[in-house]
Amino acid sequence: MLTVLRNSWALLLGMMLLMVGNGIQGTLLGIRGGIEGFSTAQMSYVMAAYFLGFLFGSRMTPEMIRRVGHVRVFAALGSMISAVLVAYAAAPDWIAWMLMRAVIGFSFSGVYITAESWLNNSTTNETRGQALSLYMIMQMIGIIAAQALLNLGDPSGYILFVIPSILVSLAFTPILLSVSPAPPFEATKPLSFIALYRASPLGCVGMFLLGGIFAAQFGMSSVWGTAKGLTVREISIFVAATYAGGLVFQYPIGWASDRIGRRPLILWLSVLGAVAMLWATLFDPGFGGLLVVAVMMGGISNPLYSLLVASTNDFLAVEDMAAASAGLIFINGLGAITGPVITGWVMDRIGPEGYFLFMAILFVALAVYAGWRITQRRVPVADQTGGFTPLSPTASVLAVEAVVEAAAQDTAEEPAAPATPAGAEAGAAAVPEMPGDGAGEAPGARG
Numbered sequence: 001m002l003t004v005l006r007n008s009w010a011l012l013l014g015m016m017l018l019m020v021g022n023g024i025q026g027t028l029l030g031i032r033g034g035i036e037g038f039s040t041a042q043m044s045y046v047m048a049a050y051f052l053g054f055l056f057g058s059r060m061t062p063e064m065i066r067r068v069g070h071v072r073v074f075a076a077l078g079s080m081i082s083a084v085l086v087a088y089a090a091a092p093d094w095i096a097w098m099l100m101r102a103v104i105g106f107s108f109s110g111v112y113i114t115a116e117s118w119l120n121n122s123t124t125n126e127t128r129g130q131a132l133s134l135y136m137i138m139q140m141i142g143i144i145a146a147q148a149l150l151n152l153g154d155p156s157g158y159i160l161f162v163i164p165s166i167l168v169s170l171a172f173t174p175i176l177l178s179v180s181p182a183p184p185f186e187a188t189k190p191l192s193f194i195a196l197y198r199a200s201p202l203g204c205v206g207m208f209l210l211g212g213i214f215a216a217q218f219g220m221s222s223v224w225g226t227a228k229g230l231t232v233r234e235i236s237i238f239v240a241a242t243y244a245g246g247l248v249f250q251y252p253i254g255w256a257s258d259r260i261g262r263r264p265l266i267l268w269l270s271v272l273g274a275v276a277m278l279w280a281t282l283f284d285p286g287f288g289g290l291l292v293v294a295v296m297m298g299g300i301s302n303p304l305y306s307l308l309v310a311s312t313n314d315f316l317a318v319e320d321m322a323a324a325s326a327g328l329i330f331i332n333g334l335g336a337i338t339g340p341v342i343t344g345w346v347m348d349r350i351g352p353e354g355y356f357l358f359m360a361i362l363f364v365a366l367a368v369y370a371g372w373r374i375t376q377r378r379v380p381v382a383d384q385t386g387g388f389t390p391l392s393p394t395a396s397v398l399a400v401e402a403v404v405e406a407a408a409q410d411t412a413e414e415p416a417a418p419a420t421p422a423g424a425e426a427g428a429a430a431v432p433e434m435p436g437d438g439a440g441e442a443p444g445a446r447g
Contacts, residue, residue, distance in 0.1 A: 008131055011115060015115055017167045017171035019138070020149065021168040022146070025164055034226035043220075046101050049102040053105025054108065056102075070114050070117065077107040078171070085165040086162060147239050147243075151233055208335040210305060213359050215343075216362075217359070219336075222239065223347075241298070247302075248295075254306065257310065271367045273296065273297070277363060309328060
């Protein structure tokens, strides 16, 4: 770990400052939108635009890097982020905000891809897993710290927009002055969506549903808090609790998944998430109870993201895992675009409680589908699956691919397991078919 810090401290520090800027603008816009008199529906479009831009950025940045290089893309997108953060306060119009949110989502996606390619290049196979885990921890710390900074100024003024702009500008200084030239960019060609769905229906459906949950949590929390009448301090604590839950519960849930299996854990975590969301919908838990709900939201949804990736990989050959991760991220992005819009629609009709009700419905849908998939095929034995690796929903395809490849390598280096039945895919868990399930299909074709 010390070696990773010594080699990558500038990149890690810069990314933490970037996440402070991103964390402030996401929460601040929801609060400022209420001050400006924007409706919940209008703010839902503003928040959804970020995920639309992020999705386009993930597809277009690799080509930009190939054409002009990492440094120019990194600097250009960073300048765009800094400018948009100030422009929010200068143009308090929801349509302008929607366009700027799309631009900033595009820019952050490109920055993540560029930074993560540098991080991959600065580490060895032995240290890459540690580096990526530390990178994701620094991201979470940056977002949590951002919520504290919201209390340093008046959300109706300029200062809270200027602070993240300055931090983002400063973030690029240590990165651009210390990183070594990155290698030629090579993106993995993703699997077709049909092949990915055949490999793991639960991974695909689950990622789409989870995208809606994430977008509701991280895009609409401050909009909900404003509609609920919470103070700026209370909203910032609520959002910070969500991210803190995601940071703390990744590892214990990952430990459990390697012992009791992915799909049962996905099922029961989804049930627990649905219960928590319904409790917050039907009752008034008070602010203390809301913090418990926030910790559970983040503590369940973040590990679910990692579990769905790991569950999909349990039914894939090792050489297909990196390619599948790109498809899963794209599916998650499609769900994220719809999340804020539907959340805003529900809140417009039944009030702030619609925020939790929408997520409850998605958790129920995920639990039902996971339960049904378990009946269609036996769950892989825990010691026949690959290791769980914590992932962040904000990570780009490059980081997820690197984590997946590192986990696959670690699994391959473990003592050989008993021979699998003939015909089982290389690197996939050998799971007997249930009677009448996928007769004639290759093992691993239905997850």
